[in-house]
Amino acid sequence: MTPYSEMSREEREKELALVKEQFEELKARGLSLNMARGKPGKLQLDMVSDIFNVFQKPEDFLSDGVDSRNYGEVTGLPAAKRLFAEILDCKPEQIIVGGNASLQLMYDTISKAVTHGLLHSPRPWSQEKEIKWLCPSPGYDRHFKVTESFGFTLIPIPMTEEGPDMDAVEQAIQDPAVKGMWNVPKYSNPQGIIYSEETIRRIASLKPAAPDFLLMWDNAYCIHELEGEYVPFPDILSECAKYGNADMPVEFASTSKITLPGAGVSVLAASEANIQYFTELLSVQIISFDKVNQLRHVLYLKDKAHTLELMQRHAAVLGPKFRAVVDALDREIAPLGIAKWTRPKGGYFVSLDALPGTAKRTLALCKEAGVTMTGAGAAFPYGKDPQDSNIRIAPSLPPVQELEQAIEILCVCLRLAALEKLAA
Amino acid sequence: MTPYSEMSREEREKELALVKEQFEELKARGLSLNMARGKPGKLQLDMVSDIFNVFQKPEDFLSDGVDSRNYGEVTGLPAAKRLFAEILDCKPEQIIVGGNASLQLMYDTISKAVTHGLLHSPRPWSQEKEIKWLCPSPGYDRHFKVTESFGFTLIPIPMTEEGPDMDAVEQAIQDPAVKGMWNVPKYSNPQGIIYSEETIRRIASLKPAAPDFLLMWDNAYCIHELEGEYVPFPDILSECAKYGNADMPVEFASTSKITLPGAGVSVLAASEANIQYFTELLSVQIISFDKVNQLRHVLYLKDKAHTLELMQRHAAVLGPKFRAVVDALDREIAPLGIAKWTRPKGGYFVSLDALPGTAKRTLALCKEAGVTMTGAGAAFPYGKDPQDSNIRIAPSLPPVQELEQAIEILCVCLRLAALEKLAA
Numbered sequence: 001m002t003p004y005s006e007m008s009r010e011e012r013e014k015e016l017a018l019v020k021e022q023f024e025e026l027k028a029r030g031l032s033l034n035m036a037r038g039k040p041g042k043l044q045l046d047m048v049s050d051i052f053n054v055f056q057k058p059e060d061f062l063s064d065g066v067d068s069r070n071y072g073e074v075t076g077l078p079a080a081k082r083l084f085a086e087i088l089d090c091k092p093e094q095i096i097v098g099g100n101a102s103l104q105l106m107y108d109t110i111s112k113a114v115t116h117g118l119l120h121s122p123r124p125w126s127q128e129k130e131i132k133w134l135c136p137s138p139g140y141d142r143h144f145k146v147t148e149s150f151g152f153t154l155i156p157i158p159m160t161e162e163g164p165d166m167d168a169v170e171q172a173i174q175d176p177a178v179k180g181m182w183n184v185p186k187y188s189n190p191q192g193i194i195y196s197e198e199t200i201r202r203i204a205s206l207k208p209a210a211p212d213f214l215l216m217w218d219n220a221y222c223i224h225e226l227e228g229e230y231v232p233f234p235d236i237l238s239e240c241a242k243y244g245n246a247d248m249p250v251e252f253a254s255t256s257k258i259t260l261p262g263a264g265v266s267v268l269a270a271s272e273a274n275i276q277y278f279t280e281l282l283s284v285q286i287i288s289f290d291k292v293n294q295l296r297h298v299l300y301l302k303d304k305a306h307t308l309e310l311m312q313r314h315a316a317v318l319g320p321k322f323r324a325v326v327d328a329l330d331r332e333i334a335p336l337g338i339a340k341w342t343r344p345k346g347g348y349f350v351s352l353d354a355l356p357g358t359a360k361r362t363l364a365l366c367k368e369a370g371v372t373m374t375g376a377g378a379a380f381p382y383g384k385d386p387q388d389s390n391i392r393i394a395p396s397l398p399p400v401q402e403l404e405q406a407i408e409i410l411c412v413c414l415r416l417a418a419l420e421k422l423a424a
Numbered sequence: 425m426t427p428y429s430e431m432s433r434e435e436r437e438k439e440l441a442l443v444k445e446q447f448e449e450l451k452a453r454g455l456s457l458n459m460a461r462g463k464p465g466k467l468q469l470d471m472v473s474d475i476f477n478v479f480q481k482p483e484d485f486l487s488d489g490v491d492s493r494n495y496g497e498v499t500g501l502p503a504a505k506r507l508f509a510e511i512l513d514c515k516p517e518q519i520i521v522g523g524n525a526s527l528q529l530m531y532d533t534i535s536k537a538v539t540h541g542l543l544h545s546p547r548p549w550s551q552e553k554e555i556k557w558l559c560p561s562p563g564y565d566r567h568f569k570v571t572e573s574f575g576f577t578l579i580p581i582p583m584t585e586e587g588p589d590m591d592a593v594e595q596a597i598q599d600p601a602v603k604g605m606w607n608v609p610k611y612s613n614p615q616g617i618i619y620s621e622e623t624i625r626r627i628a629s630l631k632p633a634a635p636d637f638l639l640m641w642d643n644a645y646c647i648h649e650l651e652g653e654y655v656p657f658p659d660i661l662s663e664c665a666k667y668g669n670a671d672m673p674v675e676f677a678s679t680s681k682i683t684l685p686g687a688g689v690s691v692l693a694a695s696e697a698n699i700q701y702f703t704e705l706l707s708v709q710i711i712s713f714d715k716v717n718q719l720r721h722v723l724y725l726k727d728k729a730h731t732l733e734l735m736q737r738h739a740a741v742l743g744p745k746f747r748a749v750v751d752a753l754d755r756e757i758a759p760l761g762i763a764k765w766t767r768p769k770g771g772y773f774v775s776l777d778a779l780p781g782t783a784k785r786t787l788a789l790c791k792e793a794g795v796t797m798t799g800a801g802a803a804f805p806y807g808k809d810p811q812d813s814n815i816r817i818a819p820s821l822p823p824v825q826e827l828e829q830a831i832e833i834l835c836v837c838l839r840l841a842a843l844e845k846l847a848a
Contacts, residue, residue, distance in 0.1 A: 037495065045493045046482050052716075055476050061469075069469045071461065071685040099523045100714040107709040114539050115550065115574060126539065126550035142711075149708045150539060261495040263716035284573045285531040287566075290524040290714065292476075292687035 003337030004418055016419040022412050023369065031370035033406040038189070038348035039397040040257055043317050048259045048310070054299040061292065068291035074283050075275070076267075080294040084267040086304045087223060088253060089235040094269050096278060099289045102254035102266035106216060107146050109250055109268070112281050113179070113214060114150055119247055119277045121212040125150075125179065134172055134181035136164035138351060138379030138390050140189040143182040143218065152179075154381035159188065163195035166202040173208040180214035186233050187221035190351040190379050190392040192344025197234065204239035206248070215240070215249040221347040222253050223304075223311050226319050228345065230308050237269060246271040255297055257314070257348065258307060265297045318348075321395040325350050325407050332411040338418040341393075350393040351379070358417040359388045365413035371406045427761030428842055440843040446836050447793065455794035457830040462613070462772035463821040464681055467741050472683050472734070478723040485716065492715035498707050499699070500691075504718040508691040510728045511647060512677060513659040518693050520702060523713045526678035526690035530640060531570050533674055533692070536705050537603070537638060538574055543671055543701045545636040549574075549603065558596055558605035560588035562775060562803030562814050564613040567606040567642065576603075578805035583612065587619035590626040597632040604638035610657050611645035614775040614803050614816040616768025621658065628663035630672070639664070639673040645771040646677050647728075647735050650743050652769065654732050661693060670695040679721055681738070681772065682731060689721045745819040749774050749831050756835040762842040765817075774817040775803070782841040783812045789837035795830045 004012060055061060061068050064078045075081070076097025085092040098105045117124040125131050133147045137156040144154060155172060158165045163185070172178050183203075185195040195203075203215065217236050225231060236249045247270075255264035270278065301307045326343055329352070333339050341352040354362055359376040366373050374392040377385040393410070395403055428436060479485060485492050488502045499505070500521025509516040522529045541548040549555055557571045561580040572578060579596060582589045587609070596602050607627075609619040619627075627639065641660050649655060660673045671694075679688035694702065725731045750767055753776070757763050765776040778786055783800040790797050798816040801809040817834070819827055 039495050042491070045485075045491065049479075049482060049485070049493070052476075052479050055473075058470050058473060061473065067466070067469065067686075069473065069684045069686045071463050071680075101710045101712070104710045111535055111539060115535060124550075126548075142708075145708050149705070256495075260493045260716065262491075262493045262712055263714045281573070284566075284569050286525045286528045288525070288686055290687045290717065292684065293714065293717070 001335035003335065004422055005337055012419055012422055016416070016423065019412060019415045019419060023365065023416050026409050026412060027369045029370070031405060031409070033370060033402050033409070034372045034397055035394050035403070035406050036372045036374050037397070038257070038394045040261060041317065041397050041399065043399075044314055045260060047313060047317070051259055051296055051300040054296055060299075061295065063295050063298065066291070068295040071287045073291060074286060074288050075279055076289065077291050077294045077298065079298045080265065083298050083301060083303065084253065084269070087307060088219065088251065088267070088269050090237050090269050093272050094237055094275060096268045096275060096282070097289065097294050098266040098268060100262070100264050100266065100293070102218070102220070102252045102256070103142055105266050105268045106143070106218065106252055108285075109214070109216070109278070110146060110150060112278075113212070116281060118212040118214060119274055128177070130177050132175060132178045134164075134169060134178060135381045136182065136188070137381060138190055138392070139182060140184055140218070141374070141378040141383070143216070144381050147182070148382065156381050159191060159193060161193060163188075163193060163199035166199055170202070170206065173206055173210070173213065176209035178208065179210050179212065180216060182216050182218070184218050184220055185236070186219060186231075187224060187344060187347030189220065189347065190349035191342050192347045192349065192351070194231070194233070200234050200236070200239055204236065204245060205243035206245065213248055217249050217251040219251055219253045221257075223308060224257060224314075224348070225311065225346045226315050226322055226344060230311070231346070237271060241271070247274050250274065255301070258310065259297060259300065263293065265294055318396055320400055321403055322350065324400055324403050325393055325395045328404070328407040328411060333414055336415065336418070339414055348394060348396055350395065352391040352393060353387075353389045354391055354414055355418045355421055356387045356389045358414070358421050359385060359391050361420065362391060362410075362413045362417040365416055366410055369409045369413065371409045373410070425759040427759065428846055429761055436843055436846055440840070440847065443836060443839045443843060447789065447840055450833050450836060451793045453794070455829060455833070457794060457826050457833070458796045458821055459818050459827070459830050459834075460796045460798050461821070462681070462818045464685060465741065465821050465823065467823075468738055469684060471737060471741070475683055475720055475724040478720055484723075485719065487719050487722065490715070492719040495711045497715060498710060498712050499703055500713065501715050501718045501722065503722045504689065507722050507725060507727065508677065508693070511731060512643065512675065512691070512693050514661050514693050517696050518661055518699060520692040520699060520706070521713065521718050522690040522692060524686070524688050524690065524717070526642070526644070526676045526680070527566055529690050529692045530567070530642065530676055532709075533638070533640070533702070534570060534574060536702070537636070540705060542636045542638060543698055552601070554601050556599060556602045558588075558593060558602060559805045560606065560612070561805060562614055562816070563606055564608055564642070565798070565802040565807070567640070568805050571606070572806065580805050583615060583617060585617060587612075587617060587623035590623055594626070594630065597630055597634070597637065600633035602632065603634050603636065604640060606640050606642070608642050608644055609660070610643060610655075611648060611768060611771030613644065613771065614773035615766050616771045616773065616775070618655070618657070624658050624660070624663055628660065628669060629667035630669065637672055641673050641675040643675055643677045645681075647732060648681060648772070649735065649770045650739050650746055650768060654735070655770070661695060665695070671698050674698065679725070682734065683721060683724065687717065689718055742820060744824055745827055746774065748824055748827050749817055749819045752828070752831040752835060757838055760839065760842070763838055772818060772820055774819065776815040776817060777811075777813045778815055778838055779842045779845055780811045780813045782838070782845050783809060783815050785844065786815060786834075786837045786841040789840055790834055793833045793837065795833045797834070
């Protein structure tokens with residue numbers, strides 16, 4: 001196959017006719033496939049559903065003398081704190097164990113900064129004229145939506161293979177209106193990038209003009225390898241503390257993709273001073289989170305080693321799905337020179353950069369042929385990809401056979417959109 | 425026994441010496457008893473713990489075609505909406521089913537009013553100069569803390585036997601800075617008062633100056649009778665709609681005292697316009713609440729009739745505890761004329777008004793003798809009881825035998841504090 005850019009106009013016209021025909025054929029199949037969100041598949045859900053069998057008798061609901069079924073322990077069961085501290089490589093005293101959704105813990109952290117201010121805030125953020133926020137892009141659309149919802153000005157920061165462009169970050173934080181930054185430091189969403197040690201060092205040693213700069217550290221994929229062994233990763237809390245920034249980071253994680261997305265446990269990790277501050281605010285908001293579910297997770301996951309074994313079983317289900325996507329792209333698209341994509345070793349996404357100006361069109365074509373994808377531009381602040389190029393592929397939900405059909409359709413749509421663009 | 429006020433000084437001195445001796449005897453027992461919070465007792469927790477056995481096979485996790493284990497359905501499982509709509513006598517379209525804590529739903533409703541504004545707000549409340557809030561008192565301390573935490577000015581409204589003093593409420597809402605009001609309309613916390621039909625009519629037909637007046641309707645004890653049959657109660661949503669106030673109320677309830685405080689399900693009910701507005705905001709905050717727990721409740725509680733049967737079993741445990749408290753007060757305190765108390769037919773509290781100026785002292789004495797009670801003044805805005813008279817008794821947690829010991833101590837402390845006061 002010849003790269004499209006090297007084809008003659010005539011060759012491209014011929015190819016366009018051929019690809020159009022393929023597209024119509026695929027469309028005629030009337031499929032309904034979904035690669036939109038990072039949802040685990042049914043096989044993964046069934047695999048962990050024995051988590052619901054851990055309680056057998058009333059005594060099982062006790063943990064460190066606490067009856068998990070009653071009110072109390074607003075910051076979570078001690079045993080759950082120990083489990084997550086081991087997984088995140090921090091101290092149990094640095095942990096709050098929450099409800100089923102880490103997104104809610106993140107939203108609430110920012111919401112409380114707005115309504116009450118953070119530990120080092122001169123005033124609640126609602127009393128500031130403008131709040132600016134750093135968004136490494138492409139990034140997680142739900143992160144960007146949270147800060148957009150509070151009316152912050154979102155500032156895109158380019159992603160490099162080592163993480164956010166730190167020159168840009170170090171420049172931006174000299175503005176005292178810049179109050180924080182989103183991060184998915186391990187297997188970033190959507191590119192699967194692991195922040196390098198140097199990036200983490202530069203982040204931990206930032207000297208922001210804002211005294212209450214909030215480093216949002218969403219360690220969503222902290223133990224979510226797709227292949228190979230667990231990759232150790234620095235603890236951001238102690239890294240920041242080294243540089244006098246102990247209270248700057250707030251870390252988040254959850255078991256949404258360890259046990260169950262609809263019924264997992266979330267966790268917040270921060271300095272002890274922050275934990276004390278957040279606990280005071282949290283005590284007004286809730287008497288306690290679902291401690292029975294916390295204990296269920298403690299009894300099921302046991303410890304880090306046992307949890308990593310479970311993650312290997314998830315990887316055994318997910319690995320082939322990711323390979324199906326990347327293999328198809330290698331085979332169908334690579335020779336044509338119309339897109340680049342990541343080969344993630346963990347996380348839940350493949351990030352693809354199509355020919356600039358063709359992402360929206362590609363996804364419209366996918367939809368026409370029955371494949372739902374994350375909306376074009378979603379990985380950028382305000383949903384606007386300046387290049388109209390980035391496409392997020394979420395291979396986790398469909399069974400492999402459906403996935404192969406979906407990716408076949410995506411490949412044809414990429415080709416069709418590229419040929420249309422080159423003909424224009 | 426002679427009422428203390430009718431005793432001669434000599435008689436009172438004799439009585440004081442006697443009561444002091446009793447107090448020292450009780451103190452010497454070194455007890456540690458708790459009547460501080462409305463926590464269900466172990467018997468109640470064990471009684472409902474078969475809720476954790478409802479799932480047997482993977483298909484059980486499906487509900488209306490939705491896999492409860494995965495992401496999705498931000499407003500809750502349809503089946504859970506139907507269950508709570510039946511219990512609250514409203515429509516499933518008027519329901520959002522949340523996490524384990526209705527307090528969190530309440531906090532979030534007010535927090536979003538502050539950060540984003542409500543459906544009819546001219547601007548977010550954070551941009552208002554002052555927010556005033558009506559607090560029927562005595563009331564629920566955690567309610568008052570939420571509005572205090574956001575810096576609102578709390579305005580006490582006297583409680584009558586029919587609910588809040590509506591003359592005072594109708595007067596207060598003419599101030600556009602008055603943005604809302606707390607309510608526990610059935611078996612109010614702590615007095616166990618049921619709002620009368622006339623009170624509800626006057627509330628539903630309020631014409632507040634604020635266009636975004638928020639009627640917080642915490643129906644915490646909606647089906648929580650302590651004796652006798654279920655008492656039907658008007659649906660505040662349709663009542664308000666009758667008077668053109670469809671978007672004014674937001675109702676809350678939970679299964680914290682139906683199933684488990686630490687692992688129940690919460691619910692928000694409001695007009696369909698409000699539900700749509702809140703859903704948009706909620707979609708930024710969370711992908712979905714714990715739907716497995718929602719489905720667990722649907723399968724366990726089944727429907728309203730079946731849920732009411734369960735509540736009768738709770739009443740069979742709680743009734744004797746409440747009678748133990750009230751009987752002891754009738755026997756030990758009534759003849760002395762030093763306090764009045766409620767005889768609740770539902771809810772979780774007995775409210776006692778001691779001789780003015782003796783509540784704090786009584787509770788300090790209780791603590792000295794090993795009985796922890798809710799702090800004096802807790803039922804009033806800013807924790808300040810102007811009369812220093814109100815004491816909230818929570819009889820639900822201790823087993824009857826412990827409760828009898830605790831109430832014996834309370835009675836002696838009430839007498840001691842009264843005698844000290846009368847001697848002063």
